[in-house]
Amino acid sequence: xxxxxxxxxxxxxxxxxxxxxxxxxxxxxxxxxxxxxxxxxxxxxxxxxxxxxxxxxxxxxxxxxxxxxxxxxxxxxxxxxxxxxxxxxxxxxxxxxxxxxxxxxxxxxxxxxxxxxxxxxxxxxxxxxxxxxxxxxxxxxxxxxxxxxxxxxxxxxxxxxxxxxxxxxxxxxxxxxxxxxxxxxxxxxxxxxxxxxxxxxxxxxxxxxxxxxxxxxxxx
Numbered sequence: 001x002x003x004x005x006x007x008x009x010x011x012x013x014x015x016x017x018x019x020x021x022x023x024x025x026x027x028x029x030x031x032x033x034x035x036x037x038x039x040x041x042x043x044x045x046x047x048x049x050x051x052x053x054x055x056x057x058x059x060x061x062x063x064x065x066x067x068x069x070x071x072x073x074x075x076x077x078x079x080x081x082x083x084x085x086x087x088x089x090x091x092x093x094x095x096x097x098x099x100x101x102x103x104x105x106x107x108x109x110x111x112x113x114x115x116x117x118x119x120x121x122x123x124x125x126x127x128x129x130x131x132x133x134x135x136x137x138x139x140x141x142x143x144x145x146x147x148x149x150x151x152x153x154x155x156x157x158x159x160x161x162x163x164x165x166x167x168x169x170x171x172x173x174x175x176x177x178x179x180x181x182x183x184x185x186x187x188x189x190x191x192x193x194x195x196x197x198x199x200x201x202x203x204x205x206x207x208x209x210x211x212x213x214x215x216x217x218x219x220x
Contacts, residue, residue, distance in 0.1 A: 022059065025170035026119065027210030033060050033118070035207055036147045037067035039217045040114045043145045046070040048113035051139060053104050053132070054120030056082025058089030058097075064116075065093040073097045076107045104132045110139035115146045118215075122151040122184045129185060133199035140220035146201055149208055149215030151180075155188045166212040189214060 023029045044050060047070045055061055055075025064071065075097055077083050083099045090097055100107060115136050121129050136146060153162050163177040172180075180186075187195070193204055193216065201218035208215035 022057075022119065025172070026213060027169060028208070030063075032149055032208050032210070032213075032215060033063040034067070036060065036116055036118065036149070036215070037064050039147055039207060040064070040116070040145055041068055043143065043219070044068070044071065044114040048072075049074070049110070051107060051110065051112040051115040051136065052076070053107070053115065053117040053136060055099065056086055058086030060116060060118050061086060061097055062089055062093060065090070065096055071096070074100060074108050074112070076100045076102060076104060078103055104135040107135070107139060111141045112139050112144060113141060114144050115140055117146070117148045117150075119150055119213075121148060122186055124185055126185055130195060130198065133195060133201070137200040137220050142220060144220045145217055146220065147207075147215065147217050148196070149213060151184060151186045151212050152189055152192050152214040153186050153212050155191075162212050169211055186212075192216070 026032070040050060046068070050064065050071055050073050052061055052064070052073055052075040054077060056077035056079050058075070061073055061075055064073065073096060075086060077086070077099070078101065080101055083101055086099060087094055117132070117136065121132065124132060140146065153159050163181055164174060166172070167174045167177040189206075192214070196204055196216060196218050201220060204216050204218040206214060207217050
């Protein structure tokens with residue numbers, strides 16, 4: 001769940017608290033991960049290989065590994081501390097996962113049967129985001145699924161309202177949401193879908209929406 005360039009997860013105290021944070025601040029967090037596994041399983045074979053970008057912490061890796069016991073995974077994250085946390089989170093499932101410290105461009109070439117990028121893209125500057133999606137697409141087999149989910153808010157007068165709702169849900173100081181909005185790359189749904197198509201993904205479907213978060217499945 002960490003970013004490709006600007007890594008906010010280098011603070012040991014933040015890393016120590018990480019496992020408790022996503023379920024608290026992301027609406028339907030566990031359900032979103034289970035839905036992701038189901039969407040992948042529609043196309044990924046029983047012995048498939050899945051690329052997980054932003055794998056630090058290991059929460060989605062654990063969910064996917066439990067859902068499909070024949071899959072193997074390559075997880076990529078720039079934070080050594082978050083990758084160590086992923087190893088701890090995975091426990092006995094760790095032998096099915098190869099973890100790589102680095103960025104999407106440093107991921108194995110594949111080709112992979114599927115890929116995910118959950119709660120990561122909003123950390124990336126716009127051009128980095130484009131490159132990341134293109135690098136994921138390049139590593140997928142034709143027709144393989146990709147699942148993404150991240151902060152996504154319409155660029156209109158209701159933006160401030162939705163940020164306020166998110167702060168109330170997550171228990172965040174309302175002033176902090178303004179900082180989040182200014183420091184992260186939060187696009188509109190239309191912009192998000194356009195960027196996915198630009199990277200080469202087609203047949204996009206919205207599968208998840210939780211206040212200020214949205215998720216899509218698409219195909220290489």
